[in-house]
Amino acid sequence: MAFSNRMQFIARTTLTGTASSVSFQNISSLYRKFHVIAFIVKDATTNTVNVRFNNDSGANYAFEDLTANGATAAGARTTGSTAITPSTSIAASSYGLLTLDIAKPLTSTTGRVVAHMSKDGNATGIFLNEIAGEWTNTTNLISRIDILAVTGNFAAGTLVLLYGSRD
Secondary structure (H helix, E strand, C coil): CCCCCCCEEEEEEECCCCECEEEECCCCCCCCEEEEEEEEEECCCCEEEEEEECCCCCCCEEEEEEEEECCEEEEEEEEEECCEEEEEEECCCCEEEEEEEEECCCCCCCEEEEEEEEEEEECCEEEEEEEEEEECCCCCCCCCEEEEECCCCECCCCEEEEEEECC
16 A cells, blocks of 8 residues: 555654553544554664554464565564564664554455564664564454554654555
8 A cells, every 4th residue: 555645644653751652542443544654763672563453462463574684685474473563673772664554444354564664673784674464353443553662662752653544
């Protein structure tokens, strides 16, 4: 799903202190497609970022991950996960840029996610993750999006923007 002029700004969160998550709650069911832009600043611990929908921590997520680290590329598939993981470790006191395109047009369909993450992962410099994922819940539309720090916290200066489309 490409970002288009039909996307409407829904919400913005800028952290002024540390937090273990950024959550957008009570999203109108009129929105069926979303675009998230996150500039993530890490605290002094190395961290992985997870994404969940509707506070669902069950094993209802699956994703394909393509990773590039220096001159090395690798792929992996994860099923039965409790979240979509668009990033392996973000280095301590570093930052990453995450974009998510999310579509869940009907309650009877699975939610589809495309994630792009660029970050300073380690001594080799830039690190890239490309994710194609799904949320297998076929009962609910998306009413909540959580960006979670798996260990440690996001630091002050973390900025997350949420856009949505009713189309």
